[in-house]
Amino acid sequence: MESKSKDKQMILRVQNLKKYFPIRRGFFQKIAGWVKAVDDVSFEIEQGKTLGLVGESGCGKTTVARLILKLLEPDNGKIIFRGIDIGELTEKEMKPLRKKIQIVFQDPFGSLNPRMTTGLSIEEGLRILGIKRGKKRKERLEKLLKMVGMSPESADRYPHEFSGGQRQRICIARALSVDPSLVVCDEPISALDVSIQAQIINLLKDLQDRLGLSYLFISHDLNVVSYLCSTISVMYKGQIMESAPAEELFENPRHPYTLSLISAIPDPAPGLRRKIEILEPDLSDSLITSKGCRFQGRCPMEEPRCLEEEISFEKVGEKHFVRCWKAAKK
Amino acid sequence: MTNDNTLISVQDLKVYFRSGHECARAVDGISFEIRQEETVCLVGESGCGKTVSALSILGLIQTPPGEIAGGQIMFQGKNLLELDEEDMQKIRGNRIAMVFQEPLTSLNPVFTIEDQIGEAISIHKNIGSGELRDCCIKLLKDVGIPSPVQRLKDYPHQLSGGQRQRVMIAMALACDPDLIIADEPTTALDVTVQAQILQLLKSIQETRSMSILYITHDLGVVANIAHRVYVMYSGIVTEQGNAAQIFHHARHPYTQGLLASLPSRSKRGKRLFSIPGTVPNPAYKPAGCPFHPRCPHAIPICGKEYPKMCDYGQAHLARCPVLFKNSHNPDKPEPKSI
Numbered sequence: 001m002e003s004k005s006k007d008k009q010m011i012l013r014v015q016n017l018k019k020y021f022p023i024r025r026g027f028f029q030k031i032a033g034w035v036k037a038v039d040d041v042s043f044e045i046e047q048g049k050t051l052g053l054v055g056e057s058g059c060g061k062t063t064v065a066r067l068i069l070k071l072l073e074p075d076n077g078k079i080i081f082r083g084i085d086i087g088e089l090t091e092k093e094m095k096p097l098r099k100k101i102q103i104v105f106q107d108p109f110g111s112l113n114p115r116m117t118t119g120l121s122i123e124e125g126l127r128i129l130g131i132k133r134g135k136k137r138k139e140r141l142e143k144l145l146k147m148v149g150m151s152p153e154s155a156d157r158y159p160h161e162f163s164g165g166q167r168q169r170i171c172i173a174r175a176l177s178v179d180p181s182l183v184v185c186d187e188p189i190s191a192l193d194v195s196i197q198a199q200i201i202n203l204l205k206d207l208q209d210r211l212g213l214s215y216l217f218i219s220h221d222l223n224v225v226s227y228l229c230s231t232i233s234v235m236y237k238g239q240i241m242e243s244a245p246a247e248e249l250f251e252n253p254r255h256p257y258t259l260s261l262i263s264a265i266p267d268p269a270p271g272l273r274r275k276i277e278i279l280e281p282d283l284s285d286s287l288i289t290s291k292g293c294r295f296q297g298r299c300p301m302e303e304p305r306c307l308e309e310e311i312s313f314e315k316v317g318e319k320h321f322v323r324c325w326k327a328a329k330k
Numbered sequence: 331m332t333n334d335n336t337l338i339s340v341q342d343l344k345v346y347f348r349s350g351h352e353c354a355r356a357v358d359g360i361s362f363e364i365r366q367e368e369t370v371c372l373v374g375e376s377g378c379g380k381t382v383s384a385l386s387i388l389g390l391i392q393t394p395p396g397e398i399a400g401g402q403i404m405f406q407g408k409n410l411l412e413l414d415e416e417d418m419q420k421i422r423g424n425r426i427a428m429v430f431q432e433p434l435t436s437l438n439p440v441f442t443i444e445d446q447i448g449e450a451i452s453i454h455k456n457i458g459s460g461e462l463r464d465c466c467i468k469l470l471k472d473v474g475i476p477s478p479v480q481r482l483k484d485y486p487h488q489l490s491g492g493q494r495q496r497v498m499i500a501m502a503l504a505c506d507p508d509l510i511i512a513d514e515p516t517t518a519l520d521v522t523v524q525a526q527i528l529q530l531l532k533s534i535q536e537t538r539s540m541s542i543l544y545i546t547h548d549l550g551v552v553a554n555i556a557h558r559v560y561v562m563y564s565g566i567v568t569e570q571g572n573a574a575q576i577f578h579h580a581r582h583p584y585t586q587g588l589l590a591s592l593p594s595r596s597k598r599g600k601r602l603f604s605i606p607g608t609v610p611n612p613a614y615k616p617a618g619c620p621f622h623p624r625c626p627h628a629i630p631i632c633g634k635e636y637p638k639m640c641d642y643g644q645a646h647l648a649r650c651p652v653l654f655k656n657s658h659n660p661d662k663p664e665p666k667s668i
Contacts, residue, residue, distance in 0.1 A: 057491075195588060195604075195605040199604040202602050221521075223593050223594050226595035268592055
């Protein structure tokens, strides 16, 4: 009973998620090794809240997004959306749930079909929902466009007529057309101009307040994440290194990787320059590390134990977890 | 205006691009100067003309469709815009070098690192192959690439993004230039790698006493490295000053708006300020001040008259007469940054 009420609060729970990709070599394409793109990732997203997933490029953030959308099948682990394990569902059973989980992609230039008008792109979702062509569908379309701050006339225009920010608004309208409760935002503002980014961030926030949406916000920009997210998970080479409420993570970062990441944020306030902890360049073959901590070789507090043991994800405070035995002991 | 130690001075540069009946005024009369051993940042959004300004310094604007419509670029007593191709080649890569944004596309995938750095040197210097190799190794060492001797035979795809950018910097350093133009060199990199590259540029500048023209849209990076800053909008310089003046006492509504719209932890829970509207199309710029349709302080005259540069003293200039007048009017309070 208790777990059920917990499920209600948590819109999404990801447990021990794993996805390995094979590396094939040679004439017979024999499997020569595995890229551990996502390795033992767990997190939860509360109803109406935003989880920020940060990390460098290639750390597996987007693979996590694709697993949640069931565009990829996980090798192990559970993805529980509103109490239903979507990993066990067949494609047919998944279909009604697909409406509930939507995605906004990074590049608004590549993610809209250039041969479809804005209206057609957004209506595609409505058509799948079963809303027949006619007055009702048109009303809904106009409402969606208004919601993202576009005029109803833009429905008849093509993507190339819009700027990047407007296109991202269209992508958001398209994602919202099917009434989702969880929206995965995969770097939604990094392709936009600086003066436009704030507009889209405000829009995402307003929509969250109005519609009670939950977001999984994937980004490499810690400034944006620190502003927008309630909880932040820091990913490195397929594993979550640290996870904490946003304030806690910045006030009291434990993992050496989080520390260096925070110190590397370029801060737009000269004169207040803090010491930047420059990390050693990463020379290892990124994701194929065999054992031990993923951060080995770049960590300033490395010890022999780090190279041998598989490091567990330990609780160090209220909702604060860290994957570093040394940081956990402190 | 021109000091003795001015290395390069760009005056009233205009670069237009024509296609059919349209004429895009990408750079519309900008002036800036870089002194010796100074890092100058050109900041602005995409399409504001910062890259075009940099390319015209090196004479890399393709004509047609491009066209240098006016102005001059004085470098060591010569106007670069008047030089012929042969003279320009002696400067390009030799006295002024460039580091591009995307190291993967700007390195040739079918040549080794040694070939590419070697090419940059042998074009300008006549040296033997053994010496050339030593030069390459030294350059790679200078830019912090581990085990440079082994790396010489590597191809670009075998290096990480940060290492590729280091190779690009090594190529730029090859002839010990007076000025390096870095066009968004860290935009494609991760934050931790970005910190490394910025650190590298700073230390190179100190040891080699060169000047850097750094082009970026990231105000955080600007705060980190710039001595002086030029903020560009729609082909013109809207504000210029040193880093502290720009970040703590911004005088142009565009700069103020940009700074206010940056998300950060301290603004949590508050609504972000956002500049309404979008960047104007360079072919159809509004009359008067190009920023006036988006400006919260705009008055009717802004749409008619091209704004003058207003001097706030100590080399801090902003192209907004409205705020300038307000700041000198005792009845109205000092314009606060938003």
